[in-house]
Amino acid sequence: MNNQAQKSREALGARLRGYRKDAGFSSGRAFAAAMNWQESKVSRIENGKQNASEDDIRVWCEKTGREASAGDLVATLRHIDELWSEWRRQLQAGIDQPQKKLVPLYQKTKVFRIWEPNVVWGTLQTGEYAKAIFEAVVRVHGDTGGEDSAVAKRLQRQRYLYEGDRIFNVVLGEQALYSNHGGAEVMRGQLDRLMVVMALPRLSLGIVPRSAPLAVWFGHGFSMFDDKVVRVETESAEMQVTQPGEIEIYMKTFELHRQSAVYGKAARDLIVGAIDHFDRMERENRD
Template sequence: MSKQAQEAREALGARLRGFRKDAGFASGRALARALEWQESKVSRLENGKQNAGDEDIRAWCLATGQEEHIPDLIATARHIEELWLEWRRQLQTGAETRQKKSLPVYARTKVFRIWNPNMIWGTFQTAEYAAEVFEQAIRFYEFPDDRDAAVAKRLERQRYLYEGERIYNVILGEQAIYSKFGGPDVMRDQLDRLVALMGLPRVSLGIVPDTAIWLGHSFSMFDDKRVLVETFSAELSVTQPRETELYARAFGLLRQSAVYGEAARDLILTARQKHVRRHP
């Protein structure tokens, strides 16, 4: 579990402890007897060793006379579970469900800040490039092969490039335009797609040259409210304002290292020439 998720769990436990004491239960043992629980369960919840389920929160609040807080605490507990989502759990039925889950987030977001040092961002991917990405993920995580459905859901995001007034600030590492996903044909078409997207009025595409100093892992920032960070094992959701501010600062530094406009286009076209098209 991430540090942020653990801190949130401990904060929830402290709130539950306060409810217990305010209700006159001098000890966890007394509340456990009232709820017909094991005493250890009360201790684990109060100390952030175990996340509270919906029914746990309902029972606790009813026993302590805090019924009005049930919806808020259930939402808090569910958010803690979302802070650190293991890929195997998310992908156990395939990738389409995870792609579908992202659509409401994209619909709500007004300003995107995206950094990826070695891969084209999902919303900018062609169908062939995305299919190769999912094929590699299927081999690595060994989840059901639903790549066609997953690609279709990923491509649905692209409608938001043309709808509303959303702003897309996207920065890629130069490595991203050289990494060979699907071979030369796929990469040349993908780079053509990038050049075309640069012409959209609300898209700002920067490339951080290999010669520049840039910060590590990729991340996607949705307005100032949420940052998603993908690791090999899980997806981390960052929502604490002090932490999202750090990502905003990191993105600002990346913008200083990136090149834009004609300079970025030249890097993409140079990379395109390196991807020699295969002949039948």
């Protein structure tokens, strides 16, 4: 569990502990007996070591005379679950489901800040490149269906590049131009796509050269939606950051990556160099 989610769970546990004590249960043992629970369950919930269920919250509030607070605490619990959602659980309903969930977030966002060190950002991907990415997800998590739908939903989000007054600030590591997803032909098509979208008036595309002096380590990729939500994807889970202090860290990190990036002609030259690389690769494969 990420740091923010764990802190939130511990804060929820502390609040429940306060309710227990205010209700006259001086010990977890006494409260567990009244709830017909194991004593260890009370201790683990109060110390943030175990997730409480929504039913646990409601019964806890009823037993301590805090029924009016149950709705608020259940909302807090759901927020904690949203902070750290296991990919396997999300993908059980199909690989396209996480793509569908992003639509409301895109609709209400005015300023996007995207950092991707090793892969082209999803909203700038071609269909063939996106297909290769989802095939990689299937190799790790298994085939849950919906691959074609996932590609389609990802491509549909590209309309936001043209609609409204949204601003897209995208920074890629140069490695993203060379990480080979789908083979030379797919990569050439993807790189050509980057050359086209660079002309969009509301898109700022920067690339951090491999030899650029770095103000901060590359770390993992992330997507920032205004200054309210940051999404981070790992191999096993998806995290949503909403705590202002942590969002500030991501904002500062993004700005430091921007300092190392090049734009305009210098960025186009890097993309052309990558296109030449895949042209040579395809010629060598034919020979």
